[in-house]
Amino acid sequence: xxxxxKKSSEKKSKVSAETHLINLFAEAGLLKKVKRSGWWVxxxxxxxxxxxxxxxxxxxxxxxxxxxKVDPYKVxxxxxxxxxxxxxxxDLHKMGHYYIDFxxxxxxxxxxxxxxxxxxxxxxxxxxxxxxxxxxxxxxIVARDADILECLLQAKEYYEEGYTKAKKFFQKAPGYLKTxxxxxxxxxxxxxxxxxxxxxxxxxER
Numbered sequence: 001x002x003x004x005x006k007k008s009s010e011k012k013s014k015v016s017a018e019t020h021l022i023n024l025f026a027e028a029g030l031l032k033k034v035k036r037s038g039w040w041v042x043x044x045x046x047x048x049x050x051x052x053x054x055x056x057x058x059x060x061x062x063x064x065x066x067x068x069k070v071d072p073y074k075v076x077x078x079x080x081x082x083x084x085x086x087x088x089x090x091d092l093h094k095m096g097h098y099y100i101d102f103x104x105x106x107x108x109x110x111x112x113x114x115x116x117x118x119x120x121x122x123x124x125x126x127x128x129x130x131x132x133x134x135x136x137x138x139x140x141i142v143a144r145d146a147d148i149l150e151c152l153l154q155a156k157e158y159y160e161e162g163y164t165k166a167k168k169f170f171q172k173a174p175g176y177l178k179t180x181x182x183x184x185x186x187x188x189x190x191x192x193x194x195x196x197x198x199x200x201x202x203x204x205e206r
């Protein structure tokens with residue numbers, strides 16, 4: 001068994017750095033197919049993908065970082081790579097977290113995903129991941145706020161599309177927001193009409 005593991009390790013070490021990088025790109029692409037499973041419990045059969053969530057989370061995080069005067073680059077890295085592990089172990093909704101130590105699995109997957117990357121990139125990704133998990137830096141707090149706010153924004157959109165139970169997400173999630181900017185944006189989102197923005201830019205002609 002040990003001999004097999006050693007041969008497997010030697011084989012992986014011979015793979016070029018570029019190939020390892022492309023493999024990570026492929027994993028990131030898989031997130032376009034992984035659905036955000038938490039919405040199933042409120043009746044949404046085909047929710048957005050993890051990639052959808054991560055993309056908008058990064059946009060939100062960037063703007064909150066600017067308004068909170070923290071490093072937007074670090075926030076972007078944290079938000080973009082926060083759910084990369086779900087390419088291997090899928091998205092698990094909060095009921096699942098009640099029974100399974102998913103955090104431990106996340107760390108194990110992430111360690112394997114960055115194992116063969118270049119040392120500079122590997123160290124930066126590990127540092128950002130560790131910082132996000134510990135929630136001690138201003139950037140990590142902004143990144144987590146962006147994650148929560150994206151979920152709340154999505155819940156508001158689903159609610160106004162007719163999924164009335166999506167409003168249940170409004171009850172607990174806002175209480176976990178920490179930055180003044182995220183709290184202020186949430187107050188605005190509650191009053192916001194999710195269809196108004198596109199009504200203002202639609203051009204109708206006879």
